[in-house]
Amino acid sequence: MNFKGIAIGLIIFVIGFASYITLPKYFPNYSYVEGVYNTHETSVMIPAGADKIVMQFNITKNNNSIVAFIVKGGGNITILNGTPPKIIENQANIVSVALSPGEYYLGIINNSTDAENVTYTYGIFPASLISSFYSGLGVMTTITEIVTFGGIAIAFIAFIYELLSRKKRS
Incomplete structure (x- = not known):
């Protein structure tokens, strides 16, 4: 019996799956970005059909973008500025936008x-x-998924080939 193909497929699967699972440990800036999100996680009660400005923030020349998203619950994330506040960006669960330096508000509808x-x-x-963090993360996630599923495919094809070759020997 020749199980080399199955073994190779399973080894490739394990390598791909381990790479996918451990991505947060080795991907550049993952712990930094995750730490920022964990530090700022907050809960707020929003009345039915209402909107609420939940924070004010400043954008500088160097820190010129915001990523905000809803972790639990429903609603729209909104970025506003000016007096009276005007909506700059309004999305369902996540907003990611580069802004000019100035004072802004984060609202939830x-x-x-x-x-x-x-x-x-x-x-x-x-x-x-x-931008480069999420682009790179997307590429790495795709590569690890391809390797993982490629390993499964190799093992499956080798298994089918082994079954067919047994029938021919019989």
Whole structure:
């Protein structure tokens, strides 16, 4: 019996899966970005059909982008500025936008008919850092998924080939 193909496929699968699972440990800036999000995680109660400005923040020349998203609950994340505040960016669960230096507000809109306890987080980063971080993370995730599923495919094909070769020997 020749199980080399199955073994090779399983080894490739384990390598790909281990790489995927441990990505947060070795990917550059992952712990930094995750730490920023964990530090800023906050919960707020939003009345039914209402909006609430949950924080004020400053954008500088160096830290010129914000990523904000809802961790738990529903609603729209909104970025506002000016007096009276004008909506700059309004998205369903996540907003990621580069901004000009200035003072802004982060708001949450509850479109439901019930009051909602919303947990959100945000991070203010240099736009180049966060853009390259998420681009690179997407590429690495795709590569590890391809390796993982490639290993499964190799093992499966080798297994089928082994079954067919047994039938021919019989």
